[in-house]
Amino acid sequence: MKVDVVETTLVAPSEDTPRRELWLSNLDLAVPRTHTPLVYYYPVPATPAPEPAGAVGEGFFAPERLKAALARALVPFYPLAGRLGVGEGGRLQIDCNGEGALFVVARADFAGEELFQDYEPSPETRRMFVPFVPSGEPPCIMAMFQVTFLKGGGVVLGTGIHHVTMDGMGAFHFIQTWTGLARGLDAAEACGSLPFHDRTLLRARSPPTPAFDHPVYSLALLNGCPRPFVTRVYSVAPKLLADLKSHCAPGVSTYCAVTAHLWRCMCVARGLAPASDTRLRVPANIRHRLRPPLPRSYFGNAIVRDLVTTRVEDVLARPLGFVAQAIKDAVDRVDDVYVRSVVDYLEVESEKGSQAARGQLMPESDLWVVSWLGMPMYDADFGWGTPRFVAPAQMFGSGTAYVTQRADMDEGVAVLFGLEPEYLQCFEKVFYRE
Known part of the structure; x- marks a missing residue:
């Protein structure tokens, strides 16, 4: 080509x-x-x-x-x-x-x-x-x-x-x-x-007064080694999506249900030890969470991260709805107090000369899932019609995923996931429940 x-x-x-x-x-x-x-x-x-x-x-x-x-x-x-x-x-x-x-x-x-x-x-x-x-x-x-x-x-x-x-x-x-x-x-x-x-x-408060610790922004949790990986696009058809959500409580979002399933499949494919810890990084849009809220058209980064840490055996043995609820709880706890704490925490770390974690070299135990659901990614008509397909051109680390909508909303959603090639076959079988 x-x-x-x-x-x-x-x-x-x-x-x-x-x-x-x-x-x-x-x-x-x-x-x-x-x-x-x-x-x-x-x-x-x-x-x-x-x-x-x-x-x-x-x-x-x-x-x-x-x-x-x-x-x-x-x-x-x-x-x-x-x-x-x-x-x-x-x-x-x-x-x-x-x-x-x-x-x-x-x-x-x-x-x-x-x-x-x-x-x-x-x-x-x-x-x-x-x-x-x-x-x-x-x-x-x-x-x-x-x-x-x-x-x-x-x-x-x-x-x-x-x-x-x-x-x-x-x-x-x-x-x-x-x-x-x-x-x-x-x-x-x-x-x-x-x-x-x-x-x-x-802007951070003066003096900065973080209310919580925020290890998701620590370089200590990005201690993975560079590993060869490939990225695949996995279709989550309406039938599979409905099945996943049927195991979750009302009010659990598509993102939480799909991410819970993805987390399980990752743990199985990588053969993680049941008694070991696994961590999920989740993002939250804060525009509507601050008091007063940010303008909806705020042009900047208005996303904070949270971290869900649990045992592999809990991800695998507990019901899917339990895992999805844990993800939902992590997203829901991001409120004005939490956001101000993140901003102040980053200020304190910068004053100490520490850098915030910006890379994606996660250990094999971890997963990072970004949601583009609900975003107008297909509203991009220059005058010759809307795009048939929109996606990242490149992923930057193994264990990183995007959950996006499809061009046709009736086709369900898509998951783009970067994973080591030796785990792909097992992952795909588990993901599609074969």
Whole structure:
């Protein structure tokens, strides 16, 4: 498979934007210091869509039309046109200088079905479809996009946005804005609520007074060794999903039910000792959990982690509903007190010179499951239809999983899971209850 770059350019905001240094919160600084690589696959539409009024450029995924819409989208989302910088005391910040986002046009010598029929995130997939920079450290670019035209039609949009700028909700808010502008919507209609950029709402208290210990942010729990792994996409059909949820109490979410099942399957596949400990890292969106709540359009990292630690024998021998409830309890305990404690804990650790855990080198006993359920990941229509498939281009560690919806909500959900190859066969048999 070969991909040739035919154009590389910087796209600056179409209007003047604030020139300032954007302070980053402790939650921004606790994420992996890298660009998050995603791919959106668009097959050729059966019926060509009409050009929207005022659109620039013609034809399927015309680059000029996308670049013009991107320039307009970078006006409200101006941090994405800046560069990662260093402020007072060596603290990372975003230098909002309007230099622009990277935009690449490429052509591939293969068809989309060859890759997306049995899609696997991998370093090779990222290399083909997402622009790459050697380091996520200052003064790196904040946002990169690549449109790759496939053999026989079809397009892959690859996006690489630096994780310190935003979480999943912020990323999909930006994509919705960009695609809406490309369809000819006005700025207010495409963007909806303007992104909220004031991250000082998540500033630590003075003095910082954490109410709890937060070992999930400790480097001590990332003591795993680099291990070869592969990533597979597992479909959770409605029948299997209904079966899993039938073993759980009312009110237990799809995420908790699927994650409980995934946790069990991981323990079995890896042959973990029944008396040993296993840990699950779970994320929680805090926008609605703070008092007062953050604006829904808060553009930054508004996710905190919690940790569920238990014996392997409890994960395997207890009912699935018990495991799912333990996950639900961990998510539910993330309230205003807990969030402020996390922010203060990270402040104390930084004052001691300690770094927050940002990597994903977990030991074989552990699992990290991220939820994209309920996010508008498929609301990405540039004017030629919605994507057939959206997923990470690459996973960054064994034992890491995403739970996402499918393009067709009636098809259930999908689990992307990175696991050592020697455990795959056993995992798949247990996962599908064979």
